[in-house]
Amino acid sequence: MIKILSVEDDRLISRLLEINLKDKGYACTCVYDGMAAADLLEHERFDLVLLDIMLPEVDGYELLEYIKRLEIPVIFLTAKGDVADRVKGLNLGAEDYIVKPFVLVELLARIEVVLRRFKKTDVVYTFDNITVDVQKRSACLDGVLIDTTPKEFDLLVLFIKNVNIALFRNKIFELVWDGDYEGDTRTVDIHVQRLRKKFHLEKKLKTIYRVGYRLESSAENV
Secondary structure, eight states: OOEEEEEOSOHHHHHHHHHHHHHTTOEEEEESSHHHHHHHHHHOOOSEEEEOSSOSSSOHHHHHHHHHHTTOOEEEEESOOSHHHHHHHHHHTOSEEEESSOOHHHHHHHHHHHHHHTTOSOOEEEETTEEEETTTTEEEETTEEEOOOHHHHHHHHHHHHTTTOOEEHHHHHHHHHOSOOOSOOHHHHHHHHHHHHHHTOTTTEEEETTTEEEEOOGGGGO
């Protein structure tokens, strides 16, 4: 199981991260200051660290210097949103820099990207009778390989990793098409229609009025 360390002094945000990371199948440990994180890292190995900058005892910049020697990837998760802060964090060696307040689905997607980069992520996902192999970029329905375009595949993975979560069209576009959303819903809508047809998801991939889409598990459709 992938082990993630959250170093965040805001107890509410820390609890939110812990709940959602565990819901996605990660093992999550939370500490609330830099010194506690350093002590824990001396005795336990983690696959990823989510690190705030403004921390008691030892700040995130100092802690990053220590973590780099352990070769553990770090994502800064901080309220310091100035360009200079972003540049500093990335130059120091962070793999990503996310500014609070953050959108949870985006954070989870960026975590996946970093874990894949370090070859530490699970590569096979399932939803009912659908199996997706991320490394092979293959998608099967009842064991039969289904032909998908690159964007259809990425969109399917996004929905499966966020089952029962309503995803806004603009966020879908940003995560799958890696660009800014300009209000044209046709691209997302057309690809959703194709997925519904190819994977028989007409009753499970629901349209959420004025929001976007949600892939619902079988339990939600009984």
